[in-house]
Amino acid sequence: xxxxxxxxLLANWLRQWLEGVGASPDVIEVVMDxxxxxxxxxxxxxxxxxxxxxERKAAAFFQQRYGPNRWGPKGVFQTIFDSLKLLSKEDIIxxxxxxxxxxxxxxxxxxxxxxxxxxIPFGEGMIISDLNIGIFYFVAVASTATLAFLMxxxxxxxxxxxxxxxxxxxxxxxxxxxxVFSLVGVVMLTGSMKMSxxxxxxxxxxxxxxxxxxxxxxxxxxxxxxxRGPFDMPEGEQEIxxxxxxxxSGMRWALFFLAEYANLVAVCSIATTMFLGGWNPIPGxxxxxxxxxxxxxxxVYFMIMLFMWTRWTFPRVRIDHLMHFGWKVLIPVSLVNIxxxxxxxxxxxxxxx
Amino acid sequence: xxxxxxxIGAMLIIAIVFPIIVIAISSIVxxxxxxxxxxxxxxxxxxxxxxxxxxxxxNYFMYALVFVAFDVETVFLYPWAVKxxxxxxxxxxxxxxxxxxxxxxxxYAWKEGALEWN
Amino acid sequence: xxxxxxxxxFYVFSxxxxxxxxxxxxxxxxxxxxxxxxxxxxxxxxxxxxxxADFIAAVQILVYAGAVAILVAFGVMLTKRGDIRExxxxxxxxxxxxxVVAGVFAVIYALLGQTNWGPLAAAGPEDSVGIxxxxxLTDFVVPFETAAILLTVAMLGAIVIAKEVKNSK
Numbered sequence: 001x002x003x004x005x006x007x008x009l010l011a012n013w014l015r016q017w018l019e020g021v022g023a024s025p026d027v028i029e030v031v032m033d034x035x036x037x038x039x040x041x042x043x044x045x046x047x048x049x050x051x052x053x054x055e056r057k058a059a060a061f062f063q064q065r066y067g068p069n070r071w072g073p074k075g076v077f078q079t080i081f082d083s084l085k086l087l088s089k090e091d092i093i094x095x096x097x098x099x100x101x102x103x104x105x106x107x108x109x110x111x112x113x114x115x116x117x118x119x120i121p122f123g124e125g126m127i128i129s130d131l132n133i134g135i136f137y138f139v140a141v142a143s144t145a146t147l148a149f150l151m152x153x154x155x156x157x158x159x160x161x162x163x164x165x166x167x168x169x170x171x172x173x174x175x176x177x178x179x180v181f182s183l184v185g186v187v188m189l190t191g192s193m194k195m196s197x198x199x200x201x202x203x204x205x206x207x208x209x210x211x212x213x214x215x216x217x218x219x220x221x222x223x224x225x226x227x228r229g230p231f232d233m234p235e236g237e238q239e240i241x242x243x244x245x246x247x248x249s250g251m252r253w254a255l256f257f258l259a260e261y262a263n264l265v266a267v268c269s270i271a272t273t274m275f276l277g278g279w280n281p282i283p284g285x286x287x288x289x290x291x292x293x294x295x296x297x298x299x300v301y302f303m304i305m306l307f308m309w310t311r312w313t314f315p316r317v318r319i320d321h322l323m324h325f326g327w328k329v330l331i332p333v334s335l336v337n338i339x340x341x342x343x344x345x346x347x348x349x350x351x352x353x
Numbered sequence: 354x355x356x357x358x359x360x361i362g363a364m365l366i367i368a369i370v371f372p373i374i375v376i377a378i379s380s381i382v383x384x385x386x387x388x389x390x391x392x393x394x395x396x397x398x399x400x401x402x403x404x405x406x407x408x409x410x411x412n413y414f415m416y417a418l419v420f421v422a423f424d425v426e427t428v429f430l431y432p433w434a435v436k437x438x439x440x441x442x443x444x445x446x447x448x449x450x451x452x453x454x455x456x457x458x459x460x461y462a463w464k465e466g467a468l469e470w471n
Numbered sequence: 472x473x474x475x476x477x478x479x480x481f482y483v484f485s486x487x488x489x490x491x492x493x494x495x496x497x498x499x500x501x502x503x504x505x506x507x508x509x510x511x512x513x514x515x516x517x518x519x520x521x522x523x524a525d526f527i528a529a530v531q532i533l534v535y536a537g538a539v540a541i542l543v544a545f546g547v548m549l550t551k552r553g554d555i556r557e558x559x560x561x562x563x564x565x566x567x568x569x570x571v572v573a574g575v576f577a578v579i580y581a582l583l584g585q586t587n588w589g590p591l592a593a594a595g596p597e598d599s600v601g602i603x604x605x606x607x608l609t610d611f612v613v614p615f616e617t618a619a620i621l622l623t624v625a626m627l628g629a630i631v632i633a634k635e636v637k638n639s640k
Contacts, residue, residue, distance in 0.1 A: 143537030251379035320470035432604035458623035
């Protein structure tokens with residue numbers, strides 16, 4: 001592929017410049033890591049800005065309204081002014097809260113949300129740490145996000161928060177199992193947990209074809225993991241105000257919101273990498289001079305649009321139905337998927353293809 | 354290998370520092386003191402009654418239990434999936450037995466109503 | 472990367488682990504203790520990474536910080552108690568406890584003295600997961616299957632106990 005990758009060029013140029021200046025290898029590595037992280041952070045923040053607007057516009061489209069349309073042409077500056085407003089809002093910590101738990105929860109929600117971006121291949125050669133345990137690292141780090149919800153819910157000392165936090169945790173742990181199991185099929189097909197290897201294995205056939213069932217399970221469980229769409233029980237506005245976020249205000253609340261959208265991008269990026277071929281171009285369109293990271297972002301946004309579509313189409317699911325569906329439908333289905341994938345691979349090997 | 358984890362370490366530090374910076378910037382521009390009643394616990398405008406940190410129902414615990422069992426299963430499942438292609442049919446049957454044993458437990462939990470939300 | 476960075480990282484993780492573990496014992500609030508316990512688990516995961524056992528570190532995060540933490544938290548929520556702020560108090564068993572802990576520590580220390588702490592000959596294997604899987608499914612099949620039985624038995628036993636709690640109410 002002769003596509004020129006701007007970011008890789010930039011990184012190489014920076015590395016060469018540092019070597020030219022005479023920096024030691026340690027310093028170079030640290031600088032490169034920091035630049036990679038800052039790049040990921042900028043990517044997350046930029047996406048959050050776009051996504052909040054996109055979500056509101058999409059919601060407006062589905063409900064036949066205008067959506068935000070005051071600031072800038074068609075309201076494109078809405079989220080920028082919103083974030084400025086949030087920055088200047090009072091930071092209220094109610095008297096009754098457990099101060100440490102309450103405060104740390106807002107910081108803690110952010111850590112897994114950023115850390116998962118370490119293993120996401122944004123484009124050819126654009127991965128911060130191509131770990132050997134790639135996808136398992138994602139699973140492990142993402143699983144700690146539940147803790148922040150638990151701490152926020154418990155620390156607020158508010159009945160709505162506590163109920164919301166507990167529901168949120170119960171829901172997230174229930175749907176984590178099918179989510180994790182659905183990714184096993186892809187690992188079986190690739191024979192590696194390395195993200196670069198998974199992307200490389202999909203140059204010909206995207207894994208959505210042999211693993212369609214897994215993709216479906218991942219897609220549904222993803223909604224529940226993100227507390228979005230039909231599964232937004234934890235913050236069911238009509239029942240428990242705003243769930244675990246009830247007592248948070250100003251920038252602390254904004255951190256939760258930011259982490260939510262960062263997680264949306266992360267889940268969609270993983271879906272893209274695992275099932276939609278990662279940064280590989282659409283088969284047959286590889287001749288186009290489009291850089292790999294543009295392909296990646298296009299696919300991620302396609303996934304995000306699917307998530308938004310379901311969110312604004314389906315009504316909220318009742319909690320007993322939600323748990324029932326997670327445990328008694330998704331987990332058996334994902335187990336069957338692993339079994340079928342295994343048998344399929346064995347048949348494939350026997351046939352000698 | 355540690356090299357790659359140094360990158361993650363750098364990320365961890367930035368992930369910890371970034372929210373603190375954001376809150377610090379906010380603390381410069383935001384108003385300092387809010388009205389007295391804003392510091393009350395929110396309960397739709399009413400005064401909050403009774404304890405918040407009460408005893409929860411056992412359902413949550415049951416789900417957490419089955420969750421832990423399956424979470425440990427994933428730990429075995431992933432290495433198996435990595436080596437699946439090269440390990441041959443025997444490994445496949447071993448894993449099948451492993452999952453089958455766990456499914457018995459799952460079936461029992463199902464039958465006993467541990468997965469029932471009520 | 473030079474060793475200095477990793478040495479610093481080792482001391483940071485060790486300090487986090489030890490201080491968090493102390494906090495578990497000394498904090499009066501049971502929920503704070505549970506949260507600090509999770510922090511101690513994460514610190515141990517960091518040390519695993521420094522030992523080049525990345526898969527084990529991820530397992531530590533997934534199972535302990537992700538799953539056992541939730542179990543502990545729900546367990547705390549489940550218990551009947553008075554004021555949560557005073558739920559993890561010291562009682563009169565302090566001195567016997569200290570005695571027992573000293574005994575356990577003495578045993579550990581004796582074992583520590585016998586271990587050869589020399590540096591490893593080579594760096595850890597790159598593909599530790601693959602080696603683990605191969606060993607698990609060939610040489611250690613029986614412990615592997617026993618793990619499944621253990622998990623199932625633990626799940627069954629806990630469900631039986633939890634049902635008792637439910638019925639007794």
